[in-house]
Amino acid sequence: MGVVLLFVVAWVGAFDHMRHVQQQLIVQQRATGVPLNAPRAITPTQQIATSVLGNGSSTAFIDNAMLGFLAPLHGASGKVYFATRTPGSPIVKGAPGGSKAVLTQGGQTIEVSPEFAAPADPGMYKLAVQIGQATRQVDDLSVFTLVPFAQKQSGHIGLYYLGSWPFERGGRPKTPAYANPAGFIEVTPENADIHISEHFRLRDFLTKDQPKVWPKYILLNPKLLDKLELTIQQLEATGHPVRTLRIMSGFRTPEYNYTGGNTQGRANLSRHMYGDAADVFVDNDGNGVMDDLNHDGRVDTRDAEVVQQAVERVEQQHPELVGGVGVYSACCGHGPFTHIDVRGYRARWRGFGNG
Ligand SMILES: [Ca+2]
Ligand SMILES: [Ca+2]
Numbered sequence: 001m002g003v004v005l006l007f008v009v010a011w012v013g014a015f016d017h018m019r020h021v022q023q024q025l026i027v028q029q030r031a032t033g034v035p036l037n038a039p040r041a042i043t044p045t046q047q048i049a050t051s052v053l054g055n056g057s058s059t060a061f062i063d064n065a066m067l068g069f070l071a072p073l074h075g076a077s078g079k080v081y082f083a084t085r086t087p088g089s090p091i092v093k094g095a096p097g098g099s100k101a102v103l104t105q106g107g108q109t110i111e112v113s114p115e116f117a118a119p120a121d122p123g124m125y126k127l128a129v130q131i132g133q134a135t136r137q138v139d140d141l142s143v144f145t146l147v148p149f150a151q152k153q154s155g156h157i158g159l160y161y162l163g164s165w166p167f168e169r170g171g172r173p174k175t176p177a178y179a180n181p182a183g184f185i186e187v188t189p190e191n192a193d194i195h196i197s198e199h200f201r202l203r204d205f206l207t208k209d210q211p212k213v214w215p216k217y218i219l220l221n222p223k224l225l226d227k228l229e230l231t232i233q234q235l236e237a238t239g240h241p242v243r244t245l246r247i248m249s250g251f252r253t254p255e256y257n258y259t260g261g262n263t264q265g266r267a268n269l270s271r272h273m274y275g276d277a278a279d280v281f282v283d284n285d286g287n288g289v290m291d292d293l294n295h296d297g298r299v300d301t302r303d304a305e306v307v308q309q310a311v312e313r314v315e316q317q318h319p320e321l322v323g324g325v326g327v328y329s330a331c332c333g334h335g336p337f338t339h340i341d342v343r344g345y346r347a348r349w350r351g352f353g354n355g
Contacts, residue, residue, distance in 0.1 A: 162217060
């Protein structure tokens with residue numbers, strides 16, 4: 001609203017200014033009898049651009065409050081930095097009237113969308129918001145247009161092998177969360193290191209297979225990242241500073257879930273195949289296993305329970321992020337860890353093996 005008012009003032013001011021210049025010219029002509037070369041008139045548009053943009057800054061009049069409609073994309077934690085959309089679907093609701101989404105790739109504008117729609121072509125985009133003549137880059141958000149699920153042929157997209165989802169060949173999923181996914185995030189060597197939330201990068205969630213095959217394809221639910229960031233906030237609020245929450249396992253392709261690595265303890269309908277689960281441990285000392293969070297001199301499931309208790313408090317405060325929590329003991333070359341997911345209903349268990 002502030003900008004709209006400013007524009008009205010600027011327009012009126014511009015016309016007043018032009019009228020004033022013209023009147024002065026007429027007065028001077030009458031006085032001298034000689035036509036004067038009029039100074040190059042400032043067009044209203046130029047003057048508005050100048051007054052809105054100020055000293056070259058294109059963001060002067062889009063303040064944080066005006067970008068408040070983007071807040072839901074950052075989750076309850078405020079620390080989620082990515083959104084996924086099917087081609088052409090809306091990125092966000094509630095944008096101010098007259099505003100537009102400017103979607104860029106490598107600094108090049110791909111699309112300017114008054115509907116704030118995700119571009120049709122799959123890939124990663126940066127978002128800027130344009131209101132009138134002012135544009136502001138949204139640095140803490142990447143928008144991914146998903147590669148449609150139907151692009152997967154014989155279990156592959158390109159050279160990357162994913163396999164088949166549990167209900168792809170029939171059968172009825174017990175909840176919508178087990179239906180075939182809508183599409184995949186394409187991960188390239190160039191985008192693998194972007195931060196998808198305050199503590200995590202896209203790379204942290206890749207399936208641990210096919211190291212030389214790029215691009216890779218993953219599922220990743222922003223709600224999972226929100227829950228992980230809230231869990232970190234809860235741990236810190238209860239005296240457990242977290243520098244590093246390691247993702248032992250994030251997304252697993254069905255192929256990898258059923259046949260890759262040590263499959264002991266993996267569920268047939270693992271949430272890891274749906275991109276909303278992570279097996280995690282706090283590793284501030286960087287030795288590759290869980291830290292002694294409860295300070296009893298050992299590293300065991302009681303430390304994984306400290307993380308579990310933080311998740312319980314997160315679910316109490318944010319019921320929309322309800323899901324599974326599993327506490328796993330050390331086994332098979334790894335330390336204890338906590339499985340966290342956002343499957344949409346409450347599930348609790350204790351386990352061993354690889355989650
Ligand atoms: Ca450690
Ligand atoms: Ca301990």
